[in-house]
Amino acid sequence: MGRPLLVVENLSAVITTGRGPLTAVDGVSLSLDRGEVLGIVGESGSGKSVLARTIMGLHCSDPRFALSGTVKLDGRDVLGLEPSQLRAMWGPEVGMVFQDPMTALNPVKRVGTHLVEAVRKHQQVTRRDAVGQALDLLDMVGIPDPRRRINQFPHQLSGGMRQRVVIAMALANRPKLLIADEPTTALDVTVQRQILDLLDRLRGELGMAVIMISHDLGVVAGRTDRVAVMYGGEIVETADARSLFDAPRHPYASALLAAIPSLKGAPHQRLAAIDGTPPDLVMPPSGCRFAARCDAVHDDCRVQPPQLIFDGTHGTACHYPVNPLISTASNTSGDT
Amino acid sequence: MASANTVQVRHQADAPSGGASGASAKSGAPVLSVSDLVVEFPLADGQVVHAVSGVSLDLADGETVGILGESGSGKSSAARALMQLPPPTAGSVKLQGKELTGRRGAALRTDRARMQMIFQDPISSLNPRRRVKDLVAQGPRTWGRKVSDDDIREVLEAVGLRPEVVWDRRPHELSGGQCQRVSIARALMLDPQVLICDEPVSALDVSVQAQILNLLEDAKKRYNLSVLFIAHDVAVVKNISDRVMVMYLGKVCEVVPSSKLVEEARHPYTQLLLASVPEMHSSSSGAGSGVGGSGPGASGVSDGQGSATSVGSVELPSPINPPSGCRFRTRCPLATDLCAAEAPMLRDLGDGHLLACHHADSRHAGSAGRGEG
Ligand SMILES: Nc1ncnc2c1ncn2[C@@H]1O[C@H](COP(=O)(O)OP(=O)(O)OP(=O)(O)O)[C@@H](O)[C@H]1O
Ligand SMILES: Nc1ncnc2c1ncn2[C@@H]1O[C@H](COP(=O)(O)OP(=O)(O)OP(=O)(O)O)[C@@H](O)[C@H]1O
Ligand code: SF4
Ligand code: SF4
Ligand SMILES: [Mg+2]
Ligand SMILES: [Mg+2]
Numbered sequence: 001m002g003r004p005l006l007v008v009e010n011l012s013a014v015i016t017t018g019r020g021p022l023t024a025v026d027g028v029s030l031s032l033d034r035g036e037v038l039g040i041v042g043e044s045g046s047g048k049s050v051l052a053r054t055i056m057g058l059h060c061s062d063p064r065f066a067l068s069g070t071v072k073l074d075g076r077d078v079l080g081l082e083p084s085q086l087r088a089m090w091g092p093e094v095g096m097v098f099q100d101p102m103t104a105l106n107p108v109k110r111v112g113t114h115l116v117e118a119v120r121k122h123q124q125v126t127r128r129d130a131v132g133q134a135l136d137l138l139d140m141v142g143i144p145d146p147r148r149r150i151n152q153f154p155h156q157l158s159g160g161m162r163q164r165v166v167i168a169m170a171l172a173n174r175p176k177l178l179i180a181d182e183p184t185t186a187l188d189v190t191v192q193r194q195i196l197d198l199l200d201r202l203r204g205e206l207g208m209a210v211i212m213i214s215h216d217l218g219v220v221a222g223r224t225d226r227v228a229v230m231y232g233g234e235i236v237e238t239a240d241a242r243s244l245f246d247a248p249r250h251p252y253a254s255a256l257l258a259a260i261p262s263l264k265g266a267p268h269q270r271l272a273a274i275d276g277t278p279p280d281l282v283m284p285p286s287g288c289r290f291a292a293r294c295d296a297v298h299d300d301c302r303v304q305p306p307q308l309i310f311d312g313t314h315g316t317a318c319h320y321p322v323n324p325l326i327s328t329a330s331n332t333s334g335d336t
Numbered sequence: 337m338a339s340a341n342t343v344q345v346r347h348q349a350d351a352p353s354g355g356a357s358g359a360s361a362k363s364g365a366p367v368l369s370v371s372d373l374v375v376e377f378p379l380a381d382g383q384v385v386h387a388v389s390g391v392s393l394d395l396a397d398g399e400t401v402g403i404l405g406e407s408g409s410g411k412s413s414a415a416r417a418l419m420q421l422p423p424p425t426a427g428s429v430k431l432q433g434k435e436l437t438g439r440r441g442a443a444l445r446t447d448r449a450r451m452q453m454i455f456q457d458p459i460s461s462l463n464p465r466r467r468v469k470d471l472v473a474q475g476p477r478t479w480g481r482k483v484s485d486d487d488i489r490e491v492l493e494a495v496g497l498r499p500e501v502v503w504d505r506r507p508h509e510l511s512g513g514q515c516q517r518v519s520i521a522r523a524l525m526l527d528p529q530v531l532i533c534d535e536p537v538s539a540l541d542v543s544v545q546a547q548i549l550n551l552l553e554d555a556k557k558r559y560n561l562s563v564l565f566i567a568h569d570v571a572v573v574k575n576i577s578d579r580v581m582v583m584y585l586g587k588v589c590e591v592v593p594s595s596k597l598v599e600e601a602r603h604p605y606t607q608l609l610l611a612s613v614p615e616m617h618s619s620s621s622g623a624g625s626g627v628g629g630s631g632p633g634a635s636g637v638s639d640g641q642g643s644a645t646s647v648g649s650v651e652l653p654s655p656i657n658p659p660s661g662c663r664f665r666t667r668c669p670l671a672t673d674l675c676a677a678e679a680p681m682l683r684d685l686g687d688g689h690l691l692a693c694h695h696a697d698s699r700h701a702g703s704a705g706r707g708e709g
Contacts, residue, residue: 260542
């Protein structure tokens with residue numbers, strides 16, 4: 001498929017805070033093909049949102065963020081773009097959907113106005129044509145009765161409907177990449193299911209690549225081609241979704257999966273909790289960042305930071321991985 | 337403001353004394369007995385929000401009942417009404433046999449003392465200016481009881497906090513999980529018999545959620561608690577509960593023992609919830625076959641009707657104007673004219689399983705709707 005749509009290399013984001021510099025994203029590398037879906041999972045504070053926003057170029061002109069490394073979107077160096085070039089990129093190249101739809105919606109503007117503005121930002125079309133596109137977009141994201149909804153204000157919609165509107169806005173200019181940061185976290189499970197199904201369908205119809213961020217592994221499993229697990233600002237494991245969920249290698253990824261109660265298990269089963277708390281990113285530990293909570297920790301883990309080492313497409317940053325490969329890599333690289 | 341709607345709902349539950357619709361799974365007198373609970377919020381324009389419409393439930397000694405339902409289904413309104421914060425519009429709430437509704441002031445505080453509540457947002461539910469040691473001791477002290485440092489240490493250790501570490505800290509110096517532990521410690525200091533937990537883990541990461549769920553299991557045993565546990569995560573509720581009560585738009589759809597939730601739950605709404613749970617161990621994308629389509633993600637739930645998963649983008653109707661008859665009918669694939677005309681009774685299917693639906697087949701047949709006709 002030629003060169004990947006997105007290539008991120010050794011990306012770091014250091015934020016100036018009252019307590020000192022905070023390394024929210026630390027040396028992250030990843031790539032994404034056209035049409036591919038990447039899931040990013042990790043606990044609160046692990047750097048998922050900062051990573052996503054940095055890839056979007058949203059932190060470029062913020063003096064509190066010191067960025068290093070490269071982000072190449074369709075060959076263009078995002079971190080080197082001027083603000084006007086970034087604005088031209090947001091929409092046709094990359095769209096974003098956040099957790100809280102109200103952050104993307106202006107409470108005093110009608111649904112239609114949001115969509116018409118999104119369309120006309122990048123397309124020289126008449127208002128009438130833009131309204132026509134807005135109606136099509138509402139229809140595309142499964143909002144019943146678009147002609148009525150287009151005249152309503154955001155507060156007149158349910159949370160799920162609002163998120164559909166935000167998705168419609170993000171897709172108005174057919175981006176090549178959609179970044180969805182916890183798009184369903186604020187929604188009920190039945191609505192979540194609808195939104196995830198919707199994103200699946202649109203991805204197929206529009207052929208766009210998606211980065212789906214969630215702290216909920218269930219949301220990411222079954223909806224993504226590949227998954228990256230973040231911990232303390234770093235990617236600690238990345239693999240195709242099936243290998244990662246069936247045979248995680250990093251002790252953190254493995255523990256995270258074990259901590260989730262299963263619908264299939266009997267009631268009152270004791271859960272495998274992960275003791276302790278995530279590292280302080282102002283003063284991260286010198287060796288492995290998970291060492292203080294890791295059951296498999298050895299002395300050298302506390303000294304030597306593990307690097308993300310790839311075995312085929314399965315990358316793990318751990319000196320003593322669980323489910324280690326006994327060179328059976330060929331079994332897992334079946335489908336991409 | 338008893339609308340026709342409310343009156344109709346009353347039939348759904350049994351007479352207050354019997355408490356049979358709450359059919360407690362364990363024997364002995366219930367610790368908490370709720371019957372026909374109604375919570376309505378009058379709005380400025382004269383309309384009324386029907387937040388809870390006739391909920392009955394018995395909580396047995398040492399039992400945990402989970403309450404499951406979507407946002408707006410009335411879970412918090414019901415929980416707060418049990419605490420009389422504010423008191424319910426109608427219905428009875430008995431704690432250890434004592435009626436709480438109608439009580440006010442000091443009498444209410446005395447009678448309610450052994451029922452405590454913890455909330456979803458652990459940080460904002462704690463006074464930001466107080467230190468942990470004072471937060472924990474605050475409850476008994478307002479009762480004029482002496483609290484020793486040893487008492488505080490003991491309860492902090494019971495909730496998994498190191499007393500010397502957190503002793504002088506304020507809420508903002510603690511993580512969300514630590515704050516939730518402090519909230520639980522505060523409740524335990526009052527020697528509760530009933531603990532009402534309103535989404536206590538919804539704001540926490542899964543690793544911390546597991547810690548808190550384990551802690552609650554331990555505290556249940558150690559302090560012999562009965563627990564009402566509200567959440568919208570189906571797997572979490574199943575894990576912690578003995579029985580699960582499913583609510584939709586202020587009404588009880590189904591009560592089912594947790595061990596049978598996945599296999600035997602029969603209400604179309606319960607099945608929709610089960611089918612919506614994202615599955616962990618499937619993978620590879622392209623699962624979606626369209627909005628509301630019963631894609632592969634819907635499998636794994638042994639639903640006799642199957643079609644419950646194909647509900648489209650229809651969303652929760654307004655509790656100001658709930659649908660007539662069965663409130664779920666606007667989203668229900670099995671709905672018929674009967675469902676619009678008559679609210680289904682909560683029928684006892686035996687073995688602690690109660691169901692309010694006209695059409696979901698009942699394998700434990702024979703148990704006709706109680707109080708009908
Ligand atoms: N604008 C900011 N100023 C200061 N610190 C920030 C800022 N944004 C993020 N951080 C810090 O950077 C780290 C990573 O935050 P980020 O929001 O990326 O986490 P996340 O993985 O998205 O978490 P969540 O699941 O809670 O959304 C955290 O320690 C956070 O406190
Ligand atoms: N003080 C109030 N005044 C008016 N309406 C209210 C009030 N409190 C709750 N409601 C309404 O009552 C209904 C039930 O709300 P409630 O908070 O009990 O639901 P819930 O099941 O706890 O939902 P969630 O999962 O979002 O917490 C909702 O429609 C809500 O908007
Ligand atoms: S490097 Fe060591 S401490 Fe870190 S995750 Fe691996 S085994 Fe655990
Ligand atoms: S009573 Fe009718 S509408 Fe209600 S859940 Fe049963 S079949 Fe569906
Ligand atoms: Mg985030
Ligand atoms: Mg609530």
